[in-house]
Amino acid sequence: MQIITYPNIILRKKLPKFTDFNQPELKKFINQMSDFMLKEDGVGLAENQVNSEIRVMIANTKNGPTAFFNPRIIKKSLLKPSSEEGCLSFPKIYGTVRRHKKITLEYEDISGVTQQIQACGLLSVILQHETDHLNGILFVDKIKKFTDGRERLEELRKTAKENEK
């Protein structure tokens, strides 16, 4: 497994809804993603950062790495504090992003059963960041203030524009 970094256009892909929960290799794949996330010191990982077609993200919760399939935010607080974020797909780029303080997320678990989780604080940020990934939205689109790597990102954005041509 390898991390896909910006400006690879795969990161802009919106992944389709996942339904094939009977896939025999699914558990193994999710374990691989979880191990990979921990190895890379990540707190969250979206599937299009490692490239296949499964609409799933992993987030480190109090129960350890957990898989969220087809995540959708069904409730969110009006309050949107900002906090510093980084991303495995953007090495050495950090900035502050405003996110909903509390969210309720609906998703399917690895057995395909619909579940809900309420999150606030860091977990809420992670779940919003990763849900964005699955829709091709990246945290740099939402940075209010850079703490590091602004020039680096501008260079990468130029490359991204070149790739689009």
Ligand SMILES: [Zn+2]
């Ligand atoms: Zn990310």
